[in-house]
Amino acid sequence: xxxxxxxxxxxxxxxxxxxxxxxxxxxxxxxxxxxxxxxxxxxxxxxxxxxxxxxxxxxxxxxxxxxxxxxxxxxxxxxxxxxxxxxxxxxxxxxxxxxxxxxxxxxxxxxxxxxxxxxxxxxxxxxxxxxxxxxxxxxxxxxxxxxxxxxxxxxxxxxxxxxxxxxxxxxxxxxxxxxxxxxxxxxxxxx
Amino acid sequence: xxxxxxxxxxxxxxxxxxxxxxxxxxxxxxxxxxxxxxxxxxxxxxxxxxxxxxxxxxxxxxxxxxxxxxxxxxxxxxxxxxxxxxxxxxxxxxxxxxxxxxxxxxxxxxxxxxxxxxxxxxxxxxxxxxxxxxxxxxxxxxxxxxxxxxxxxxxxxxxxxxxxxxxxxxxxxxxxxxxxxxxxxxxxxxxxxxxxxxxxxxxxxxxxxxxxxxxxxxxxxxxxxxxxxxxxxxxxxxxxxxxxxxxxxxxxxxxxxxxxxxxxxxxxxxxxxxxxxxxxxxxxxxxxxxxxxxxxxxxxxxxxxxxxxxxxxxxxxxxxxxxxxxxxxxxxxxxxxxxxxxxxxxxxxxxxxxxxxxxxxxxxxxxxxxxxxxxxxxxxxxxxxxxxxxxxxxxxxxxxxxxxxxxxxxxxxxxxxxxxxxxxxxxxxxxxxxxxxxxxxxxxxxxxxxxxxxxxxxxxxxxxxxxxxxxxxxxxxxxxxxxxxxxxxxxxxxxxxxxxxxxxxxxxxxxxxxxxxxxxxxxxxxxxxxxxxxxxxxxxxxxxxxxxxxxxxxxxxxxxxxxxxxxxxxxxxxxxxxxxxxxxxxxxxxxxxxxxxxxxxxxxxxxxxxxxxxxxxxxxxxxxxxx
Numbered sequence: 001x002x003x004x005x006x007x008x009x010x011x012x013x014x015x016x017x018x019x020x021x022x023x024x025x026x027x028x029x030x031x032x033x034x035x036x037x038x039x040x041x042x043x044x045x046x047x048x049x050x051x052x053x054x055x056x057x058x059x060x061x062x063x064x065x066x067x068x069x070x071x072x073x074x075x076x077x078x079x080x081x082x083x084x085x086x087x088x089x090x091x092x093x094x095x096x097x098x099x100x101x102x103x104x105x106x107x108x109x110x111x112x113x114x115x116x117x118x119x120x121x122x123x124x125x126x127x128x129x130x131x132x133x134x135x136x137x138x139x140x141x142x143x144x145x146x147x148x149x150x151x152x153x154x155x156x157x158x159x160x161x162x163x164x165x166x167x168x169x170x171x172x173x174x175x176x177x178x179x180x181x182x183x184x185x186x187x188x189x190x191x
Numbered sequence: 192x193x194x195x196x197x198x199x200x201x202x203x204x205x206x207x208x209x210x211x212x213x214x215x216x217x218x219x220x221x222x223x224x225x226x227x228x229x230x231x232x233x234x235x236x237x238x239x240x241x242x243x244x245x246x247x248x249x250x251x252x253x254x255x256x257x258x259x260x261x262x263x264x265x266x267x268x269x270x271x272x273x274x275x276x277x278x279x280x281x282x283x284x285x286x287x288x289x290x291x292x293x294x295x296x297x298x299x300x301x302x303x304x305x306x307x308x309x310x311x312x313x314x315x316x317x318x319x320x321x322x323x324x325x326x327x328x329x330x331x332x333x334x335x336x337x338x339x340x341x342x343x344x345x346x347x348x349x350x351x352x353x354x355x356x357x358x359x360x361x362x363x364x365x366x367x368x369x370x371x372x373x374x375x376x377x378x379x380x381x382x383x384x385x386x387x388x389x390x391x392x393x394x395x396x397x398x399x400x401x402x403x404x405x406x407x408x409x410x411x412x413x414x415x416x417x418x419x420x421x422x423x424x425x426x427x428x429x430x431x432x433x434x435x436x437x438x439x440x441x442x443x444x445x446x447x448x449x450x451x452x453x454x455x456x457x458x459x460x461x462x463x464x465x466x467x468x469x470x471x472x473x474x475x476x477x478x479x480x481x482x483x484x485x486x487x488x489x490x491x492x493x494x495x496x497x498x499x500x501x502x503x504x505x506x507x508x509x510x511x512x513x514x515x516x517x518x519x520x521x522x523x524x525x526x527x528x529x530x531x532x533x534x535x536x537x538x539x540x541x542x543x544x545x546x547x548x549x550x551x552x553x554x555x556x557x558x559x560x561x562x563x564x565x566x567x568x569x570x571x572x573x574x575x576x577x578x579x580x581x582x583x584x585x586x587x588x589x590x591x592x593x594x595x596x597x598x599x600x601x602x603x604x605x606x607x608x609x610x611x612x613x614x615x616x617x618x619x620x621x622x623x624x625x626x627x628x629x630x631x632x633x634x635x636x637x638x639x640x641x642x643x644x645x646x647x648x649x650x651x652x653x654x655x656x657x658x659x660x661x662x663x664x665x666x667x668x669x670x671x672x673x674x675x676x677x678x679x680x681x682x683x684x685x686x687x688x689x690x691x692x693x694x695x696x697x698x699x700x701x702x703x704x705x706x707x708x709x710x711x712x713x714x715x716x717x718x719x720x721x722x723x724x725x726x727x728x729x730x731x732x733x734x735x736x737x738x739x740x741x742x743x744x745x746x747x748x749x750x751x752x753x754x755x756x757x758x759x760x761x762x763x764x765x766x767x768x769x770x771x772x773x774x775x776x777x778x779x780x781x782x783x784x785x786x787x788x789x790x791x792x793x794x795x796x797x798x799x800x801x802x803x804x805x806x807x808x809x810x811x812x813x814x815x816x817x818x
Contacts, residue, residue, distance in 0.1 A: 056192055064204045071212045087220040 001041030066123035141188025148181025343367025404483035447478025721749035
């Protein structure tokens, strides 16, 4: 997850198309999404460490990653709801104005934002109560995995609505983002 | 990782991450907005200036078209062309005068250097500006503009900018247009020599471009771009400075000269990064650029960046100090508490953590101090108790030694007294036998007292000796079957039982550890007493045993005269008697012996009785086996 996120970030920095989007006709994974995947990977690793009873650095790292995820995705989510430009969309690299299946350049799909916020919630729950979380974490994993799997099905059956593309309302979820969500959700389910 | 480090890290992370995130967003949005504003400004300036240049040249173009239709030019240009070599000719002079009257005002109004008429072979035959006369007449167009002449014969044409010798090498350019006669046949070329000062004035106006900004013109010639105006940083660059098309420098003018328009951040002719707006002027085939150094254009952004970095650093420092203070306020008392626990653990109970904090840690510290104070008090009490125990032990030891000495004394005394007493008893009995009735009655009575006293003393000493022998070393502890013991006891008391017609009943008895003779003595005394202290009824004695917990409870119950409960303790004291010797004989030591035997075996003895209602002597012996 961390490697995949870094690869997409490199794709954005050096403008490497196949890293940003698996197919040129599919939506790109946004830079904010890629960065948040890196944070989510780190969060998952430290949630596992916490479940194994290792709390020494876990709480600090989870505080930072969860806070960053909430800040990035929370800002994007509310900017989507209110319909304002916050600047997170093009903070470091500007997305193309006519990006494929994107409603606002640089803005991820709403289910993508929700999945990341669920990861942040998992991190916060771990900070607040490291023990007796298995069922809650599994429920979160189930939701994330389902969202990712549904988007993959949408790509397989070529139904844009299933990978959350609603013209004029919501950008599509990138194919590799969907795969990573499925893996991320499975990671939580294995806890 | 210590609590202090964890708290500082967490606090800094939670305080700084949102601040940095928000600052980055604000800075990004502000710089984005400022960049857009700057680019719009430049776009406006470039559009304004290009429009002005365009309209200026369009005006000239319109005027030259008007000049093309001038009657006087159609009439007099052929005359001037024909008589150019004879300027003193009247017709020539007349034609020149007519043209001067019309074209000189036009030259002044339009701000031109000169209006020239050129014959069909490209020689100047008329110049409205007298100053230019000697430079131009019968010569080619200034600046060797053959192309302007050739093109001017076909249509209206703008030449390149050149340096005009007649104007002290100032920059000028030509506007040429064909001149036709009344039949529409070309008779020459009308030439406007344009003073570029007005164009340069417009171009050099740096309003809205700050200190570093400028507007510049360029034209593509082959694979080069030539700058057409004096540049701000290179005043002599006009017509001299050239850059290669596709080169690294002069990006904006390259874009403009190639017919494109736009805005962006590029490198200018100096190699400086600039924001620029560029336009193409099709009528002149020129490119125009309005630009400003990025450094100046985004000076506000740079200032804001510095300000934000400074603010973030200040917040980071303040947050760090605050985080450290908070962490210290939490971990400090904990450290002191830990240190206190170590000191108290090492034995110094007078140590106090001492804090005025009102929070949980403060309460914990005070509780700890209270605990050490209580511990100190408890320890003091314990010390006192230990000291008291020590004193008691010493007293008990002294008491034990005293008892031992006393018992030793009693044993020795009773043992050693026996011999003289036996002698006294023997000789007093002999005295009674030999001298009874030989002395007076008083003597007989006194001798009787002596004999009786000696015998009583013998019994007392024997009992005392028996009492003192109990528990003394020499006899080993064994398992004793009390059924057998009771059989022996009943046998030994057979005469007494028979005399009193007593009924003795015994339940099954257990086997217990002890000394056989002690148990014989114990049961003999208890059963003997039960018969001795009989009432009017036939004595009935019942001996039973039952197990209670880890001991055997024995009972010797009779139907005798009973004991007033007031005396139930006293009867076990040595030499204590409740009745006269004449009524119930004895030494008063029997129950004391019983008590000592039972207690030597680790048991207890007591009596349950009421006056005239019989007595029940109960005693316990620690159990070992079953019945």
